[in-house]
Amino acid sequence: MGPLAGYRIIELAGIGPGPFCGMMLSDMGAEVIRVDRLGTPGGRGKDVLVRNRHSIAVDLKKPEGVETVLRLVSTADALFEGFRPGVTERLGLGPETCMARNQRLVYGRMTGWGQDGPMAQAAGHDINYIGLSGALHAIGRKGERPVPPLNLVGDFGGGGMLLAFGIVCALLEAQKSGKGQVVDAAMVDGAAALMAMFFTMGAAGAFKDQRGTNLLDGGAHFYDTYETSDGKHVCIGSIEPQFYALLLEKTGVDKAKFAPQMDPAQWPALKEELARVFRTRTQAEWCSIMEGTDVCFAPVLSIFEAPHHPHNKARGTFVEVDGIMQPAPAPRFSRTEAKISHGAPVPGANSEQVLANCGFSAAEIADLKARQVIPA
Numbered sequence: 001m002g003p004l005a006g007y008r009i010i011e012l013a014g015i016g017p018g019p020f021c022g023m024m025l026s027d028m029g030a031e032v033i034r035v036d037r038l039g040t041p042g043g044r045g046k047d048v049l050v051r052n053r054h055s056i057a058v059d060l061k062k063p064e065g066v067e068t069v070l071r072l073v074s075t076a077d078a079l080f081e082g083f084r085p086g087v088t089e090r091l092g093l094g095p096e097t098c099m100a101r102n103q104r105l106v107y108g109r110m111t112g113w114g115q116d117g118p119m120a121q122a123a124g125h126d127i128n129y130i131g132l133s134g135a136l137h138a139i140g141r142k143g144e145r146p147v148p149p150l151n152l153v154g155d156f157g158g159g160g161m162l163l164a165f166g167i168v169c170a171l172l173e174a175q176k177s178g179k180g181q182v183v184d185a186a187m188v189d190g191a192a193a194l195m196a197m198f199f200t201m202g203a204a205g206a207f208k209d210q211r212g213t214n215l216l217d218g219g220a221h222f223y224d225t226y227e228t229s230d231g232k233h234v235c236i237g238s239i240e241p242q243f244y245a246l247l248l249e250k251t252g253v254d255k256a257k258f259a260p261q262m263d264p265a266q267w268p269a270l271k272e273e274l275a276r277v278f279r280t281r282t283q284a285e286w287c288s289i290m291e292g293t294d295v296c297f298a299p300v301l302s303i304f305e306a307p308h309h310p311h312n313k314a315r316g317t318f319v320e321v322d323g324i325m326q327p328a329p330a331p332r333f334s335r336t337e338a339k340i341s342h343g344a345p346v347p348g349a350n351s352e353q354v355l356a357n358c359g360f361s362a363a364e365i366a367d368l369k370a371r372q373v374i375p376a
Contacts (some may be wrong), residue, residue, distance in 0.1 A: 002029020002329070002338040007171065010035060010072055010079040011053070012093070013347075016126075016151070017187065018082030018110050019049035020160030025167065026052035027329035028338050033076075033354050035069055036347035038375065048326040050344035056355065057348025057375050064373045066092040068355070074101045075358045077174075078167050080108030080183075085115045095182045105180040106170040110163045112154070114186035126154035126187065133158070133191035138198060142212030142219065158190025213264065215239070221271035222247060222261065225300055226278035233300035234278060234286050247295050251277050348375045 007030040011022045026032040034050065038059040056072075059065040070093070073079055079098060081088050088094045095107040109115060112124040119132075130136040130153045131146075140147040163185035170183050201207035206215070213219040222238040238247040241261070248255050253273060260266045278286065283299050290297035301309060307318035307325050319328045322343035329338035351374045355365050368374045 001336055002027065003333055003336040004168075005029035005336070007031065007078070008033065008076045009167070010069070010076045012069075012079070012081040012083070012088065013037065013040070014082035014110070016082070017155045017159030017163065018080065019047070020156050021080060021108070021110065021163040021167070022053060023049050023051060024161060024164040027340065029336065033072060034345075035072070038065070038348070038373070040347035046322075046324055047344040048324060051321065051326070051340055052342065053345060054350035054354050055345040055347050056351040058351075059373050060091055060093075062371070062373055063092075064368065064371055068368060068373060069093060070098065070101050071360070072354070072358050073098045073105060076102065076105065077171060078106035078108060078180075080110060080163060080167060082110040085109075085111060085120050099180055103179055104174050106167055106174060106183065107180065108163050108167045108170075108183040108185065110159060110185050110187075112159075112187045114189060115184045126151035126159075129154040129187040130158070130191045133188050133195065134198075135191045135195050137209075138195075138211055138214075138217060140211045140217075142210065144212070146211065153194060154187040154191050158192075158194050159185065159187040162187075162190035162193070219264065219267060221267050221274050224271065226275055228281060228283040228286060229279055230282040230284075232283035234283055234290075235298055235300050236290075237296040239296070243294050243296050246293060250290050250293070250295055253277060351375055 004025060007025075009022075009025055009030050009032045011018065011032050011034045013019075013034050013036045022032050022034065032053050034053045034055045036055050036057045038057045040057060058068055060069070073093075081093075089097075095109075098107060099105050111120070112126075112129045113119040113122060127136065127148050130149075133154075135153050135158075136146045136148070138146075139149050163183065166183040166185050170181055174180050198207055201214075202209075208214055211217055216223060218224050222236060222244055225233050225235045227233055236247060238244045244261050248258050251274065257273070258270055281289075286297075287299055291299070299309075306312055312318055316328055318325055319340060320326070321340050324343065326340075329340065332338065352365055355368070355374070356362075360368075365374075369376045
């Protein structure tokens with residue numbers, strides 16, 4: 001039983017950061033009920049983001065469907081959605097309506113631009129939100145275009161994870177006040193929050209507004225990736241003096257030449273020399289020399305390689321569920337273990353079970369099926 005066992009959370013089905021939020025909460029033991037639209041195609045079973053949930057399919061175009069969800073809401077601790085501002089209000093499931101049924105309800109809202117502001121109603125994706133936050137501008141090589149860091153910074157780190165954090169914060173507050181509240185989680189806000197350290201560095205004059213020239217963006221020779229002789233890569237982060245000294249020792253470079261570690265004017269030439277050295281051995285050979293030492297070293301592994309690394313295997317960082325290799329729940333707890341109980345459900349697969357658990361009678365469930373509000 002995870003640390004959120006006993007909490008019931010309604011997820012209005014969406015894409016990207018919403019399902020990731022649901023995964024975070026359900027991995028921690030919350031009962032997350034995913035409300036899919038009736039008629040949603042089946043075959044979702046390989047979607048890692050939807051693991052650990054129960055799914056009910058409801059026709060939200062019918063008043064009986066909306067009322068069904070509102071009855072679920074009356075039994076829940078939280079609800080979250082990921083639509084544009086105003087969409088759930090038009091469905092009849094906005095925060096005022098839901099919280100009128102349940103004053104303790106935490107209502108989480110996941111958007112890109114936020115619930116208000118001049119861009120609130122505009123379409124967008126992760127890349128746009130991190131572009132506006134200042135994050136995207138800082139990522140990339142010197143003299144080249146900004147590089148999209150997958151959709152990790154906006155959708156997941158600054159979006160779904162921020163929403164999960166906000167929901168848990170509001171749940172804790174509701175225990176004291178007895179009242180719920182709305183959580184406005186915007187990816188542009190979350191991506192900006194992730195940049196806090198760089199705003200500090202910028203204010204101190206330690207971060208230049210030119211990507212690829214700073215300490216942590218690949219500008220420094222001691223914090224970067226390098227190609228090996230077999231076409232693979234390794235990464236080093238030898239920032240502290242003692243770690244840097246060990247890097248010089250393990251690579252066998254001229255220590256005098258590499259002495260001015262923190263002189264940015266020297267970084268390009270020193271990086272070129274390190275690149276030459278790392279190309280003299282394979283990734284496996286460098287692992288045998290540096291892995292497990294204080295160089296701050298690791299091989300750069302693909303998502304297909306990472307689950308098989310000895311450290312990840314020892315910790316169980318990845319697990320296989322329903323034939324799909326995937327990240328295990330994180331973080332870990334000493335007493336209330338977080339775990340994956342099952343993979344992604346087919347949309348609507350648990351409709352009758354969910355309704356029964358939430359107090360619907362057999363006759364009411366049969367009536368909803370007859371009215372084609374839920375799957376027959």
